[in-house]
Amino acid sequence: MTSLDFHPESPSSGAVDDLALLNRVSQGDRDAFRRLYSHYHRRLHRFLMRLTRERPLTEEIINDTMMVVWQHAADFRGASRVSTWILGIAYRRALKTLERSRNTSAQDVIVAAAFAPDGAMLDALMQSAELHDWIDSALSKLSPEHRMVIELAYFLGLSCEEISEIVGCPLGTVKTRMFYGRERLRQVLLTLAAPRRLAESSATAAGSPLP
Amino acid sequence: MSPTLTPPEARDCKSIEDLLAWYANGTLGVADRAVVEAHVEGCTACRTTLALERRIVENMRAPRDNVEQSPHAGWQKLVARMDAHESSKISAEEDVTETFAAQNAATTAVASGGNAPARNSRRRVNWPAALGAAVAVQAAAIAVLTVALVRHRQMQEAPLFHTVADADPTLALHGRLVRIAFDSAVVETAAHGIAGEAGGKIASGPSPQNVYTFVFPDSVDVDQKVSTLRRRAHVLLVEPVILGEQSHTE
Numbered sequence: 001m002t003s004l005d006f007h008p009e010s011p012s013s014g015a016v017d018d019l020a021l022l023n024r025v026s027q028g029d030r031d032a033f034r035r036l037y038s039h040y041h042r043r044l045h046r047f048l049m050r051l052t053r054e055r056p057l058t059e060e061i062i063n064d065t066m067m068v069v070w071q072h073a074a075d076f077r078g079a080s081r082v083s084t085w086i087l088g089i090a091y092r093r094a095l096k097t098l099e100r101s102r103n104t105s106a107q108d109v110i111v112a113a114a115f116a117p118d119g120a121m122l123d124a125l126m127q128s129a130e131l132h133d134w135i136d137s138a139l140s141k142l143s144p145e146h147r148m149v150i151e152l153a154y155f156l157g158l159s160c161e162e163i164s165e166i167v168g169c170p171l172g173t174v175k176t177r178m179f180y181g182r183e184r185l186r187q188v189l190l191t192l193a194a195p196r197r198l199a200e201s202s203a204t205a206a207g208s209p210l211p
Numbered sequence: 212m213s214p215t216l217t218p219p220e221a222r223d224c225k226s227i228e229d230l231l232a233w234y235a236n237g238t239l240g241v242a243d244r245a246v247v248e249a250h251v252e253g254c255t256a257c258r259t260t261l262a263l264e265r266r267i268v269e270n271m272r273a274p275r276d277n278v279e280q281s282p283h284a285g286w287q288k289l290v291a292r293m294d295a296h297e298s299s300k301i302s303a304e305e306d307v308t309e310t311f312a313a314q315n316a317a318t319t320a321v322a323s324g325g326n327a328p329a330r331n332s333r334r335r336v337n338w339p340a341a342l343g344a345a346v347a348v349q350a351a352a353i354a355v356l357t358v359a360l361v362r363h364r365q366m367q368e369a370p371l372f373h374t375v376a377d378a379d380p381t382l383a384l385h386g387r388l389v390r391i392a393f394d395s396a397v398v399e400t401a402a403h404g405i406a407g408e409a410g411g412k413i414a415s416g417p418s419p420q421n422v423y424t425f426v427f428p429d430s431v432d433v434d435q436k437v438s439t440l441r442r443r444a445h446v447l448l449v450e451p452v453i454l455g456e457q458s459h460t461e
Contacts, residue, residue, distance in 0.1 A: 030290075030293075034286060037282060037285075037286055037289065038282050038286070041282035041285060041286075042282070045282075050271070059284075059285045059288070062285060063285060063288060063289045063292065066289055067289065067292060067293070067296075070289075070293060071296075131266060131270060132270050132273070135267055135270050135271065151271075153232060153233070153236050153238075154232075154235070154236055154267060154268045154271045154272070155271045155272060157236050157237060157238065157272075158236075158238065159233070159238035160233055160238070162238075175229060178232050179228075179229060182232060182264070185267070186263070
Protein backbone atom coordinates (compact mmCIF):
# COMPACT_ATOMS: atom_id res chain seq x y z
CA MET A 1 0.00 0.00 0.00
CA THR A 2 1.49 3.34 -0.98
CA SER A 3 1.12 6.63 0.84
CA LEU A 4 -1.54 7.64 -1.69
CA ASP A 5 -3.88 4.86 -0.61
CA PHE A 6 -6.80 5.36 1.64
CA HIS A 7 -6.29 4.66 5.35
CA PRO A 8 -9.45 5.14 7.34
CA GLU A 9 -7.60 4.84 10.61
CA SER A 10 -4.52 6.84 9.74
CA PRO A 11 -5.59 10.00 7.99
CA SER A 12 -2.19 11.62 8.61
CA SER A 13 -0.47 9.48 6.00
CA GLY A 14 0.97 11.49 3.14
CA ALA A 15 0.65 14.74 5.11
CA VAL A 16 4.13 15.91 4.13
CA ASP A 17 3.51 15.16 0.44
CA ASP A 18 0.15 16.89 0.69
CA LEU A 19 1.77 20.08 1.94
CA ALA A 20 4.40 20.06 -0.82
CA LEU A 21 1.71 19.47 -3.43
CA LEU A 22 -0.50 22.21 -2.01
CA ASN A 23 2.40 24.69 -2.12
CA ARG A 24 2.83 23.91 -5.81
CA VAL A 25 -0.92 24.16 -6.36
CA SER A 26 -0.89 27.64 -4.80
CA GLN A 27 1.50 28.65 -7.62
CA GLY A 28 -0.90 27.36 -10.28
CA ASP A 29 0.84 24.00 -10.86
CA ARG A 30 -1.85 21.87 -12.53
CA ASP A 31 0.21 18.71 -12.45
CA ALA A 32 0.53 18.96 -8.67
CA PHE A 33 -3.20 19.64 -8.46
CA ARG A 34 -3.96 16.54 -10.55
CA ARG A 35 -1.91 14.43 -8.11
CA LEU A 36 -3.65 15.99 -5.11
CA TYR A 37 -7.01 15.36 -6.78
CA SER A 38 -6.17 11.69 -7.40
CA HIS A 39 -4.99 11.38 -3.82
CA TYR A 40 -8.20 12.69 -2.29
CA HIS A 41 -10.76 11.54 -4.84
CA ARG A 42 -11.14 8.02 -3.45
CA ARG A 43 -11.36 9.15 0.15
CA LEU A 44 -13.86 11.90 -0.59
CA HIS A 45 -15.85 9.65 -2.92
CA ARG A 46 -16.31 6.91 -0.34
CA PHE A 47 -17.12 9.42 2.38
CA LEU A 48 -19.56 11.44 0.31
CA MET A 49 -21.24 8.41 -1.26
CA ARG A 50 -22.20 7.32 2.24
CA LEU A 51 -23.93 10.64 2.70
CA THR A 52 -25.56 11.27 -0.67
CA ARG A 53 -26.02 7.74 -2.13
CA GLU A 54 -25.80 9.39 -5.54
CA ARG A 55 -22.70 9.22 -7.70
CA PRO A 56 -23.40 12.39 -9.77
CA LEU A 57 -24.07 14.40 -6.63
CA THR A 58 -20.98 12.95 -4.97
CA GLU A 59 -18.81 13.87 -7.95
CA GLU A 60 -20.31 17.34 -7.96
CA ILE A 61 -19.44 17.88 -4.29
CA ILE A 62 -15.92 16.52 -4.84
CA ASN A 63 -15.33 18.95 -7.69
CA ASP A 64 -16.88 21.83 -5.75
CA THR A 65 -14.50 21.01 -2.92
CA MET A 66 -11.43 20.69 -5.12
CA MET A 67 -12.31 23.88 -7.01
CA VAL A 68 -12.17 25.71 -3.66
CA VAL A 69 -8.80 24.05 -3.00
CA TRP A 70 -7.52 25.20 -6.43
CA GLN A 71 -8.67 28.77 -5.92
CA HIS A 72 -7.66 29.14 -2.27
CA ALA A 73 -4.54 26.98 -1.92
CA ALA A 74 -2.52 30.12 -1.22
CA ASP A 75 -4.77 30.88 1.77
CA PHE A 76 -3.77 27.67 3.56
CA ARG A 77 -1.62 28.75 6.52
CA GLY A 78 -0.74 25.33 7.90
CA ALA A 79 -2.76 25.74 11.08
CA SER A 80 -4.07 22.20 10.51
CA ARG A 81 -3.19 19.27 8.32
CA VAL A 82 -3.97 19.52 4.64
CA SER A 83 -6.35 16.57 4.91
CA THR A 84 -8.24 18.29 7.73
CA TRP A 85 -8.53 21.47 5.66
CA ILE A 86 -9.82 19.64 2.59
CA LEU A 87 -12.22 17.49 4.60
CA GLY A 88 -13.49 20.66 6.28
CA ILE A 89 -14.36 22.12 2.88
CA ALA A 90 -16.03 18.85 1.83
CA TYR A 91 -17.89 18.75 5.16
CA ARG A 92 -19.46 22.14 4.62
CA ARG A 93 -20.46 21.25 1.05
CA ALA A 94 -21.93 17.93 2.14
CA LEU A 95 -23.74 19.52 5.07
CA LYS A 96 -25.52 21.91 2.71
CA THR A 97 -26.55 18.95 0.57
CA LEU A 98 -27.83 17.00 3.56
CA GLU A 99 -29.73 19.98 4.90
CA ARG A 100 -31.50 20.33 1.56
CA SER A 101 -32.63 16.74 1.73
CA ARG A 102 -33.17 16.64 5.47
CA ASN A 103 -35.42 13.72 6.28
CA THR A 104 -35.99 13.40 9.97
CA SER A 105 -38.42 10.76 11.07
CA ALA A 106 -39.36 11.70 14.59
CA GLN A 107 -42.04 9.02 14.68
CA ASP A 108 -39.45 6.25 14.57
CA VAL A 109 -37.53 7.79 17.43
CA ILE A 110 -40.63 8.12 19.57
CA VAL A 111 -41.53 4.49 18.95
CA ALA A 112 -38.01 3.48 19.85
CA ALA A 113 -38.37 5.03 23.27
CA ALA A 114 -40.86 2.30 24.12
CA PHE A 115 -38.14 -0.31 23.93
CA ALA A 116 -35.63 -0.43 26.73
CA PRO A 117 -32.21 -1.32 25.32
CA ASP A 118 -31.65 -4.34 27.44
CA GLY A 119 -28.65 -6.57 26.84
CA ALA A 120 -30.69 -9.28 25.17
CA MET A 121 -32.05 -6.89 22.56
CA LEU A 122 -28.57 -5.51 21.84
CA ASP A 123 -27.24 -9.02 21.47
CA ALA A 124 -30.01 -9.87 19.04
CA LEU A 125 -29.37 -6.67 17.15
CA MET A 126 -25.69 -7.48 16.74
CA GLN A 127 -26.42 -10.97 15.51
CA SER A 128 -28.84 -9.80 12.88
CA ALA A 129 -27.79 -10.23 9.27
CA GLU A 130 -29.74 -7.09 8.47
CA LEU A 131 -27.65 -4.88 10.72
CA HIS A 132 -25.76 -3.53 7.73
CA ASP A 133 -28.94 -2.16 6.13
CA TRP A 134 -30.40 -1.00 9.43
CA ILE A 135 -27.32 1.11 10.15
CA ASP A 136 -27.67 2.87 6.80
CA SER A 137 -31.35 3.43 7.41
CA ALA A 138 -30.77 4.64 10.98
CA LEU A 139 -28.05 7.06 9.93
CA SER A 140 -30.31 8.61 7.33
CA LYS A 141 -32.78 9.47 10.09
CA LEU A 142 -30.27 11.50 12.10
CA SER A 143 -29.88 15.24 11.81
CA PRO A 144 -27.07 16.29 9.42
CA GLU A 145 -24.94 17.60 12.30
CA HIS A 146 -25.21 14.37 14.35
CA ARG A 147 -24.75 12.16 11.32
CA MET A 148 -21.67 14.00 10.08
CA VAL A 149 -19.88 13.62 13.42
CA ILE A 150 -20.58 9.88 13.45
CA GLU A 151 -19.46 9.48 9.83
CA LEU A 152 -16.27 11.44 10.45
CA ALA A 153 -15.48 9.39 13.56
CA TYR A 154 -16.58 5.90 12.54
CA PHE A 155 -16.06 5.91 8.79
CA LEU A 156 -13.03 8.16 8.41
CA GLY A 157 -11.60 7.27 11.85
CA LEU A 158 -10.92 10.87 12.84
CA SER A 159 -10.22 11.92 16.41
CA CYS A 160 -12.41 14.24 18.44
CA GLU A 161 -9.82 17.04 17.96
CA GLU A 162 -9.68 16.58 14.19
CA ILE A 163 -13.47 16.61 13.91
CA SER A 164 -13.54 19.78 15.99
CA GLU A 165 -11.26 21.47 13.43
CA ILE A 166 -13.20 20.19 10.42
CA VAL A 167 -16.63 21.05 11.78
CA GLY A 168 -15.39 24.32 13.25
CA CYS A 169 -16.85 23.97 16.71
CA PRO A 170 -15.46 23.31 20.24
CA LEU A 171 -14.48 19.86 21.48
CA GLY A 172 -17.40 19.87 23.91
CA THR A 173 -19.84 20.37 21.04
CA VAL A 174 -18.34 17.44 19.13
CA LYS A 175 -18.63 15.20 22.23
CA THR A 176 -22.20 16.28 22.80
CA ARG A 177 -23.17 15.67 19.17
CA MET A 178 -21.44 12.29 19.30
CA PHE A 179 -23.28 11.31 22.47
CA TYR A 180 -26.73 12.25 21.23
CA GLY A 181 -26.03 10.95 17.73
CA ARG A 182 -25.07 7.52 19.07
CA GLU A 183 -28.02 7.53 21.44
CA ARG A 184 -30.45 8.26 18.62
CA LEU A 185 -28.73 5.79 16.31
CA ARG A 186 -29.13 3.06 18.89
CA GLN A 187 -32.80 3.93 19.43
CA VAL A 188 -33.55 3.80 15.71
CA LEU A 189 -31.67 0.52 15.35
CA LEU A 190 -33.73 -0.98 18.14
CA THR A 191 -36.89 0.31 16.53
CA LEU A 192 -35.97 -1.32 13.25
CA ALA A 193 -35.04 -4.57 14.99
CA ALA A 194 -38.14 -4.64 17.25
CA PRO A 195 -40.66 -6.17 14.78
CA ARG A 196 -38.30 -9.02 14.07
CA ARG A 197 -37.73 -9.61 17.76
CA LEU A 198 -41.46 -9.47 18.43
CA ALA A 199 -42.04 -11.99 15.65
CA GLU A 200 -39.39 -14.28 17.06
CA SER A 201 -40.92 -13.98 20.54
CA SER A 202 -44.38 -14.78 19.17
CA ALA A 203 -43.03 -17.78 17.32
CA THR A 204 -41.31 -18.98 20.47
CA ALA A 205 -44.48 -18.51 22.52
CA ALA A 206 -46.61 -20.31 19.93
CA GLY A 207 -44.25 -23.25 19.85
CA SER A 208 -43.94 -23.63 23.60
CA PRO A 209 -46.00 -26.33 25.36
CA LEU A 210 -49.00 -25.22 27.34
CA PRO A 211 -48.56 -25.25 31.09
CA MET B 212 -9.25 -15.62 38.21
CA SER B 213 -12.93 -14.75 37.92
CA PRO B 214 -14.07 -11.19 37.05
CA THR B 215 -15.37 -9.05 39.85
CA LEU B 216 -19.06 -9.32 40.45
CA THR B 217 -19.36 -5.82 41.84
CA PRO B 218 -20.98 -3.67 39.16
CA PRO B 219 -19.23 -0.36 38.56
CA GLU B 220 -21.02 2.79 39.76
CA ALA B 221 -23.42 4.45 37.36
CA ARG B 222 -21.20 7.57 37.33
CA ASP B 223 -18.33 5.49 36.07
CA CYS B 224 -20.46 3.99 33.30
CA LYS B 225 -21.51 7.49 32.19
CA SER B 226 -17.90 8.69 31.93
CA ILE B 227 -16.88 5.47 30.15
CA GLU B 228 -19.84 5.75 27.78
CA ASP B 229 -18.44 9.06 26.51
CA LEU B 230 -15.13 7.40 25.69
CA LEU B 231 -16.45 4.27 23.99
CA ALA B 232 -16.98 5.84 20.58
CA TRP B 233 -13.39 7.08 20.42
CA TYR B 234 -12.15 3.76 21.74
CA ALA B 235 -14.05 1.96 18.99
CA ASN B 236 -12.63 4.17 16.23
CA GLY B 237 -9.07 3.78 17.52
CA THR B 238 -8.29 7.44 18.30
CA LEU B 239 -8.40 7.33 22.12
CA GLY B 240 -5.17 8.15 23.98
CA VAL B 241 -3.19 5.44 25.77
CA ALA B 242 -4.25 6.46 29.29
CA ASP B 243 -7.95 6.62 28.41
CA ARG B 244 -7.71 3.32 26.58
CA ALA B 245 -6.42 1.67 29.74
CA VAL B 246 -9.29 3.15 31.76
CA VAL B 247 -11.88 1.86 29.28
CA GLU B 248 -10.35 -1.60 29.09
CA ALA B 249 -10.22 -1.90 32.87
CA HIS B 250 -13.86 -0.82 33.13
CA VAL B 251 -15.40 -2.99 30.42
CA GLU B 252 -13.65 -6.04 31.79
CA GLY B 253 -15.90 -5.87 34.81
CA CYS B 254 -19.00 -4.19 33.32
CA THR B 255 -21.29 -6.29 31.14
CA ALA B 256 -23.47 -3.37 30.04
CA CYS B 257 -20.54 -1.28 28.82
CA ARG B 258 -18.94 -4.32 27.24
CA THR B 259 -22.13 -4.95 25.26
CA THR B 260 -22.35 -1.30 24.23
CA LEU B 261 -18.72 -1.37 23.09
CA ALA B 262 -19.36 -4.51 21.06
CA LEU B 263 -22.27 -2.78 19.34
CA GLU B 264 -20.15 0.29 18.62
CA ARG B 265 -17.51 -1.93 17.06
CA ARG B 266 -20.09 -3.66 14.89
CA ILE B 267 -21.37 -0.30 13.70
CA VAL B 268 -17.82 0.84 12.86
CA GLU B 269 -17.11 -2.41 11.01
CA ASN B 270 -20.33 -2.13 9.04
CA MET B 271 -19.78 1.48 8.12
CA ARG B 272 -16.24 0.79 6.90
CA ALA B 273 -17.19 -2.33 4.96
CA PRO B 274 -16.88 -1.87 1.18
CA ARG B 275 -20.19 -0.92 -0.39
CA ASP B 276 -19.51 -2.49 -3.72
CA ASN B 277 -16.64 -3.59 -5.86
CA VAL B 278 -17.01 -0.69 -8.24
CA GLU B 279 -14.10 1.63 -7.74
CA GLN B 280 -14.82 5.07 -9.12
CA SER B 281 -12.02 6.35 -11.32
CA PRO B 282 -11.07 9.96 -10.73
CA HIS B 283 -10.37 10.47 -14.45
CA ALA B 284 -13.84 11.55 -15.54
CA GLY B 285 -14.23 13.86 -12.55
CA TRP B 286 -10.79 15.33 -13.22
CA GLN B 287 -11.67 16.09 -16.85
CA LYS B 288 -14.81 17.91 -15.74
CA LEU B 289 -12.86 19.86 -13.16
CA VAL B 290 -10.22 20.87 -15.72
CA ALA B 291 -12.97 22.14 -18.03
CA ARG B 292 -14.40 24.10 -15.13
CA MET B 293 -11.00 25.55 -14.27
CA ASP B 294 -10.46 26.57 -17.90
CA ALA B 295 -13.89 28.20 -18.04
CA HIS B 296 -13.14 30.06 -14.84
CA GLU B 297 -9.79 31.26 -16.18
CA SER B 298 -11.41 32.34 -19.45
CA SER B 299 -14.10 34.31 -17.66
CA LYS B 300 -11.46 36.04 -15.57
CA ILE B 301 -9.39 36.97 -18.64
CA SER B 302 -12.55 38.06 -20.48
CA ALA B 303 -13.51 40.32 -17.58
CA GLU B 304 -10.02 41.85 -17.56
CA GLU B 305 -10.15 42.41 -21.33
CA ASP B 306 -13.55 44.09 -21.08
CA VAL B 307 -12.10 46.61 -18.67
CA THR B 308 -9.07 47.09 -20.91
CA GLU B 309 -11.20 47.56 -24.02
CA THR B 310 -13.42 50.10 -22.31
CA PHE B 311 -10.36 52.11 -21.40
CA ALA B 312 -8.85 51.73 -24.89
CA ALA B 313 -12.10 52.89 -26.50
CA GLN B 314 -12.15 55.99 -24.32
CA ASN B 315 -8.53 56.63 -25.18
CA ALA B 316 -9.21 56.22 -28.92
CA ALA B 317 -12.14 58.63 -28.73
CA THR B 318 -9.96 61.24 -27.03
CA THR B 319 -7.29 60.81 -29.71
CA ALA B 320 -9.86 61.12 -32.50
CA VAL B 321 -11.22 64.40 -31.09
CA ALA B 322 -7.73 65.84 -30.63
CA SER B 323 -6.75 64.96 -34.19
CA GLY B 324 -9.89 66.39 -35.77
CA GLY B 325 -11.56 63.05 -36.31
CA ASN B 326 -8.88 61.70 -38.60
CA ALA B 327 -7.66 59.01 -36.20
CA PRO B 328 -8.49 55.51 -37.46
CA ALA B 329 -11.00 53.56 -35.34
CA ARG B 330 -9.54 50.42 -33.80
CA ASN B 331 -11.54 47.50 -32.51
CA SER B 332 -8.89 44.82 -32.14
CA ARG B 333 -8.82 42.67 -28.94
CA ARG B 334 -5.31 43.10 -27.62
CA ARG B 335 -3.66 43.52 -24.24
CA VAL B 336 -2.69 47.08 -23.30
CA ASN B 337 0.30 48.17 -21.29
CA TRP B 338 -1.64 50.07 -18.61
CA PRO B 339 1.08 52.54 -17.44
CA ALA B 340 1.97 53.43 -21.04
CA ALA B 341 -1.70 53.77 -22.00
CA LEU B 342 -2.38 56.05 -19.04
CA GLY B 343 0.67 58.17 -19.86
CA ALA B 344 -0.42 58.51 -23.50
CA ALA B 345 -3.94 59.49 -22.50
CA VAL B 346 -2.67 62.19 -20.15
CA ALA B 347 -0.27 63.51 -22.81
CA VAL B 348 -3.01 63.70 -25.45
CA GLN B 349 -5.36 65.50 -23.10
CA ALA B 350 -2.63 67.97 -22.09
CA ALA B 351 -1.85 68.72 -25.75
CA ALA B 352 -5.53 69.29 -26.53
CA ILE B 353 -5.86 71.66 -23.58
CA ALA B 354 -2.76 73.60 -24.74
CA VAL B 355 -4.09 74.01 -28.29
CA LEU B 356 -7.49 75.18 -27.04
CA THR B 357 -5.85 77.66 -24.65
CA VAL B 358 -3.70 79.24 -27.39
CA ALA B 359 -6.70 79.50 -29.73
CA LEU B 360 -8.80 81.17 -27.03
CA VAL B 361 -6.09 83.71 -26.16
CA ARG B 362 -5.58 84.68 -29.83
CA HIS B 363 -9.32 85.08 -30.30
CA ARG B 364 -9.61 87.41 -27.33
CA GLN B 365 -6.60 89.43 -28.49
CA MET B 366 -8.20 89.94 -31.89
CA GLN B 367 -11.47 91.07 -30.31
CA GLU B 368 -9.75 93.63 -28.07
CA ALA B 369 -7.31 95.08 -30.69
CA PRO B 370 -8.30 98.59 -32.08
CA LEU B 371 -8.90 98.84 -35.82
CA PHE B 372 -6.63 101.36 -37.55
CA HIS B 373 -7.01 102.55 -41.09
CA THR B 374 -4.25 104.40 -42.88
CA VAL B 375 -4.18 106.00 -46.25
CA ALA B 376 -2.30 103.03 -47.53
CA ASP B 377 -5.09 100.72 -46.44
CA ALA B 378 -7.42 99.28 -48.98
CA ASP B 379 -10.20 101.79 -48.26
CA PRO B 380 -13.18 101.42 -50.59
CA THR B 381 -13.87 105.17 -50.34
CA LEU B 382 -10.64 105.85 -52.17
CA ALA B 383 -12.23 104.56 -55.32
CA LEU B 384 -14.86 107.34 -55.26
CA HIS B 385 -14.70 110.26 -57.63
CA GLY B 386 -14.29 113.63 -55.90
CA ARG B 387 -12.31 115.20 -53.10
CA LEU B 388 -12.16 113.35 -49.80
CA VAL B 389 -11.85 114.68 -46.28
CA ARG B 390 -11.50 112.69 -43.06
CA ILE B 391 -13.18 114.28 -40.08
CA ALA B 392 -13.26 113.09 -36.48
CA PHE B 393 -16.04 114.23 -34.16
CA ASP B 394 -16.38 113.88 -30.43
CA SER B 395 -19.10 111.68 -28.97
CA ALA B 396 -21.67 114.49 -29.06
CA VAL B 397 -22.04 114.22 -32.82
CA VAL B 398 -24.23 111.38 -33.93
CA GLU B 399 -24.68 110.16 -37.49
CA THR B 400 -27.72 112.40 -38.22
CA ALA B 401 -25.79 115.48 -37.16
CA ALA B 402 -22.82 114.35 -39.23
CA HIS B 403 -25.05 114.15 -42.31
CA GLY B 404 -26.22 117.71 -41.62
CA ILE B 405 -22.68 118.97 -41.28
CA ALA B 406 -21.61 117.27 -44.50
CA GLY B 407 -24.60 118.80 -46.37
CA GLU B 408 -23.93 122.30 -45.00
CA ALA B 409 -20.39 122.01 -46.29
CA GLY B 410 -21.60 120.99 -49.77
CA GLY B 411 -20.61 117.38 -49.56
CA LYS B 412 -21.91 114.06 -48.31
CA ILE B 413 -20.79 111.14 -46.16
CA ALA B 414 -18.83 108.59 -48.13
CA SER B 415 -18.22 106.30 -45.16
CA GLY B 416 -18.53 106.25 -41.38
CA PRO B 417 -18.90 106.45 -38.63
CA SER B 418 -16.03 104.26 -37.46
CA PRO B 419 -15.89 103.04 -33.83
CA GLN B 420 -13.88 106.21 -33.15
CA ASN B 421 -16.64 108.39 -34.70
CA VAL B 422 -14.59 109.23 -37.81
CA TYR B 423 -16.30 109.98 -41.15
CA THR B 424 -15.14 110.44 -44.71
CA PHE B 425 -16.82 113.26 -46.56
CA VAL B 426 -16.71 113.53 -50.32
CA PHE B 427 -16.89 116.83 -52.23
CA PRO B 428 -17.14 117.58 -55.95
CA ASP B 429 -13.84 118.00 -57.77
CA SER B 430 -14.55 121.66 -58.31
CA VAL B 431 -14.63 122.47 -54.58
CA ASP B 432 -11.70 124.08 -52.86
CA VAL B 433 -10.91 121.36 -50.33
CA ASP B 434 -8.48 123.47 -48.31
CA GLN B 435 -11.22 125.99 -47.67
CA LYS B 436 -13.67 123.28 -46.69
CA VAL B 437 -11.10 121.82 -44.30
CA SER B 438 -10.49 125.21 -42.76
CA THR B 439 -14.25 125.80 -42.32
CA LEU B 440 -14.85 122.40 -40.78
CA ARG B 441 -11.98 122.76 -38.33
CA ARG B 442 -13.72 125.77 -36.82
CA ARG B 443 -16.92 123.86 -35.99
CA ALA B 444 -17.71 122.76 -32.52
CA HIS B 445 -17.19 119.05 -31.56
CA VAL B 446 -14.72 118.58 -34.43
CA LEU B 447 -11.53 116.98 -33.22
CA LEU B 448 -9.61 116.57 -36.45
CA VAL B 449 -10.08 117.37 -40.16
CA GLU B 450 -7.57 116.34 -42.84
CA PRO B 451 -7.85 116.14 -46.65
CA VAL B 452 -7.13 112.79 -48.22
CA ILE B 453 -4.18 113.27 -50.57
CA LEU B 454 -4.23 110.70 -53.34
CA GLY B 455 -1.31 109.86 -55.58
CA GLU B 456 -0.94 111.12 -59.12
CA GLN B 457 -1.88 107.81 -60.59
CA SER B 458 -5.12 107.65 -58.63
CA HIS B 459 -6.05 111.07 -59.77
CA THR B 460 -5.64 110.23 -63.37
CA GLU B 461 -7.74 107.10 -63.17
